Amino acid sequence: MYYHGLVSGPRDREQLRPTAPNYATPGTLPSSADYLDARNAGSSPEGDYWSRGRSFDIRHAPNPVYTNSSENAPEQGVWIRAFDKLPDDARTQQIALSYVCDYTILEPSLRALGLNWSSPGLVTASLDHSMWFHQPARADEWLLYAQESAGAQGGRALNLGRFYSEQGDLVATVLQEGMIRHA
Template identity: 50%
Template sequence: MSGLLAALDLTDTGARTSEDIFTGPSQWMPQGRVFGGQVLAQSLVAAMRTIDEQRFVHSMHGYFLRPGDIDAPITFSVDRIHDGRSFATRRTQAYQGGLPILSMIASFQDVDNGLDHQVAMPSDIPAPESLPSTTEVLAGIDHPVATFWATGRPFDLRHVPSPIYFAVEGPHVPHQAVWFKTLSKLPDDPNLHRAALAYASDYSILEPIMRGHGLAWSTPGLKAASLDHAMWFHRFARVDDWLLYVQESPNAIGGRGLSQGRIFTREGVLVASVAQEGMVRVPQG
């Protein structure tokens, strides 16, 4: 948790030319590449730092351009594209070594009244307390990735029907659900919870593509990487309470797969919607 909070606590460089400049650290990852959810969340925090407090993020759209290096800090430049009467727009570019690794546009809105409806949360999902945690599933596995997933991540993830770390149990269907929350309480800052939600939204979103084809993360030669990420924030929720991430993949072709997700509170309130296309490749033959 200290690593998550440190990663989201960006440093304002004080530069004020045509853009606002911030810097942030890279979290360690066993494969040497920056976790996509980390740079998404940091880019969102950078944009939030330039927005009036009464406005909140309602959507973000980002493209992952290059793998990030965990041994180098990240520079974030924010372009104040638009400030209107009700909405504001920011573009954040994340750089390492002078090259962009992520390009994101986020839109912010004043609190407003309007039409209100939502889809219902699935009713046949078991409670998170009845499911094993990632730590329990991966306990005793002597592998650096398994060890990191079991003990190094700031979130508790619990899969429905079961995780796909080593095998895909049950039918090979392109949908699943994941309960998640932070391992301990977060400060009360609403923007911190929104950034942490963006962080966690990248954890398992490509798994429905893999589950539909019977592919576990341990499949020899499997290569998976996020290409782009879109997220719509509907209602506020604390990320240190259990949230349900309902995920499905409507399509895969050409080494790419599309996944969509909806995030609900335990009480059934729709918090956010997510869409991501990713590269998913397996050896042929």
């Protein structure tokens, strides 16, 4: 985790905050639908679900792990935004963020293991999931979901995710243990 400033006294502690990692901006990345359509994978049942069956525009940096896993670094950035405008209610925004946080959180461990969502025999499940909200954010505006694998072994994986606003402010943190089994 990266931090702004140094802590030298009680007043300075208020300024201690994580800095968003540097990933490509959402406007420079293909949507899931564009990525899959370019590979003729969007017409399969899985491709249709990944590209059009969700309520969120999802853009990966580096490339998604839907059908291949060419990069096996245990980290990624995912830009996420609801397709439709959501009510201004803060609770609704948190609920939407809670819902979408589970879509891609296992992917850093899949990358590290050289797997992708289309790997034959792949079985995944969320086992334990926690989320902390640090400040209000809109799920219908672009949020960077910076994710990393803390480790994967014995069919289990631990992943950490941090949501940042486009301005770089940390708005939520996610920790998830998941099952990843590959036959």
